[in-house]
Amino acid sequence: MGAGVALDDERKERIRALLTTGKSKNLIAKEVGVSWATVDKISKEDPDELESLREEKREELIDVIYSDMQEALTLGRQKIKLAQVALEEFQPTIDKLIDLLSEKDDVKGGDIVEVIKAISSITNIPLGQISTYFGTLYDKRALMKGDPTNNTNINGSMTVKQDLKKLSPEELKNLENILGKVADAG
Structure with missing residues (x-):
């Protein structure tokens, strides 16, 4: 311009x-x-208005992510139900494949291919992908809301043997952060 x-x-x-x-x-x-x-x-x-708009957009995105999480949960439940039904049907399909393979003379390649396709469709249910998607959305939503995405509990004890005067400013700041977390957890 x-x-x-x-x-x-x-x-x-x-x-x-x-x-x-x-x-x-x-x-x-x-x-x-x-x-x-x-x-x-x-x-x-107008930086305040821009910040307000950013916050509004962030909240909208949190809502969209939550909606996607609900859909992923629904899809996951459907996949689990499908896997349960498939499990009931799986053994007869395996038995049919064994019968076809044991009749070596009368077996048609197409029959075996059909049974293998049926087995493949039963066993190809990627619940892990839905779980990963759900976990990713959960973490993103938590981060956007300012919530932790992991267990922040600290258990145990600590012995300090180093003279604090010998610590660098950065080391002192790190120690201060750790002690703050311990105090917050207690």
Whole structure:
């Protein structure tokens, strides 16, 4: 965009919307076709409103993730039910395959292929993928809400044998963080 050309309201709102997504100012400038300085100027116009919009978008995303988690849970339950039904049908299918293979003379390749396809469809139920998807969504949602994604309980004891005066500022800060967590857990 050339110097002296007025920025229309549509572009300005697009920049504001992109700023709420967390994209860098450089990427936004390239995407909208304006300079970095223009994006920077707009980002400083009403920082509280931008933060409010970011929070709103974050909350919307948390809701979408929760909805996906519900759907993943439903799909997981369906897969478990399907696996239970398949298990009941699995043994007769195996018996049929054994019968076909033991009749070596009358066996048709197509019959064996059909039985193998049936066995494959029964055993190809990827619950692990649903579990991973569900866990990932749970962690992302927890992070967005500011909740922990792991067990933060600390158990045990600690003996300090080092003279605290010998610790670097970074080591002291780390120790302070650890002691804060211990105090919070207690």
